[in-house]
Amino acid sequence: MTQSPQSIWTDVERIRTQAPLIHNITNFVVMNNTANALLAIGASPAMVHAPEEVEEFVSISSALVVNIGTLDSTFVAGMKLAMRQAKSLGKPIVFDPVGVGATTYRNRVSEELLALAPPDIIRGNASEIMALAGLNAQTKGVDSLYGSDAALDAARRLSSVLGCVVVISGAIDYIVQGEQLAAVANGHPLMTKVTGMGCTATALTGAFAAINTNYVQAATHAMAVMGIAGELAAEKNQAPGSLQVNFLDALYTLTESEIEERLKLS
């Protein structure tokens, strides 16, 4: 295991000093939350989806985050151009298959995107990872109907077919690459009462992938920071409105000792 409180802290400091530009093609629900989370951790977010400009924008960015939460055909055209460009320039791609399994359109678009430009990291909840791996998983729109451990076999399969890191989020976040497995047990159940906390995890993963090309490490670091900031926020006040605000503050003020004291990584 190469991930530790020190390796997490090194990456947080890299993000804070380098402020990598993160190109997000994401959904209308979370554009604001995820941009604020990226700023709070120290990255520089931009939400850019027009097909006319995404290729140019990818070329000045340090990572591309693609999230299919509120799909339409123009978004899909932008995603395809951006992902192809990121692949050809060797920039990290992080993919969030929000709600895949719910509709034929989401399934088809996800398949097309994965075939066109396999991402470096995929982050979804258990239902999404199972659906993406071709299993007939049940999904309740964008929320999972399974615990994250139910998707471990699916994640291994997806990881080996695509050659990428797969993250299953939930009470325990699993980070899978081939036979390698890391588990982060940080977080708080109240996080499921704020929309787009998963999308935020994906966006933060983009920031860590921008400064660390060991994508297993980058994904593990992102999920650890996500969970620890969620715990710190939930301890301040146990209600969703303030959790959203306190989560951003916890990211911004995060210290090495908070990581050392709280990290639950195995």
Ligand SMILES: Nc1ncnc2c1ncn2[C@@H]1O[C@H](COP(=O)(O)OP(=O)(O)OP(=O)(O)O)[C@@H](O)[C@H]1O
């Ligand atoms: N039951 C739980 N206990 C503790 N932490 C949790 C729990 N569920 C989720 N989390 C935390 O919330 C984060 C987001 O995970 P979740 O699986 O809820 O995403 P998601 O379903 O994709 O969300 P969304 O689609 O709303 O963005 C996890 O990485 C974890 O830190």
Ligand SMILES: Cc1ncsc1CCO
């Ligand atoms: C609620 C919702 N609907 C489409 S995307 C999204 C954000 C959480 O995934």
Ligand SMILES: [Mg+2]
């Ligand atoms: Mg999600």
